[in-house]
Amino acid sequence: MKYISHSLADTEKIAEELSAKLQPGSIITLSGKLGTGKTCFVQMIAKQFGVNGYINSPSYTILNQYQGRYTIYHLDFYRLDSLEQILEIGIDEIIYGQGITFIEWPELIEPILPKNCVKVYFRYLDETSREIIIKTAKDKNLS
DSSP states (O other): OEEEEOSHHHHHHHHHHHHTTOOTTOEEEEEOOTTSSHHHHHHHHHHHTTOOSOOOOOTTTSEEEEESSSEEEEEEOTTOOOHHHHHHTTHHHHHTSSSEEEEESOTTTGGGSOTTOEEEEEEEOSSSOEEEEEEOTTSTTOO
């Protein structure tokens, strides 16, 4: 699905729609340039699962974990250089667990991710507008 969001309220509606389809074990990859709204999108979805408080970007910590109805894992691989670095943090236990996992900058890990990941792409249009494309394993050209 392709969406154009002109406001945070638009983005929140998209996040609500996606969150209704997520369940324990879901993996969502988030791709897009810095500042396109990836972490904000995670905040909006986590809120749908009862996570209270602010969701921080895990750019420096690599992994943040939050508790709501399900455990929410928020990973950011922007500062990592290799798949080996990712494997050292025990990623298998996270992505094959029963939480809902969000992965920003997923390019390094894509070769080992399950085929049923949800892929979300963000593109900056202007200061308030973003193109958001959501692809699932059911979509023909998932890439």
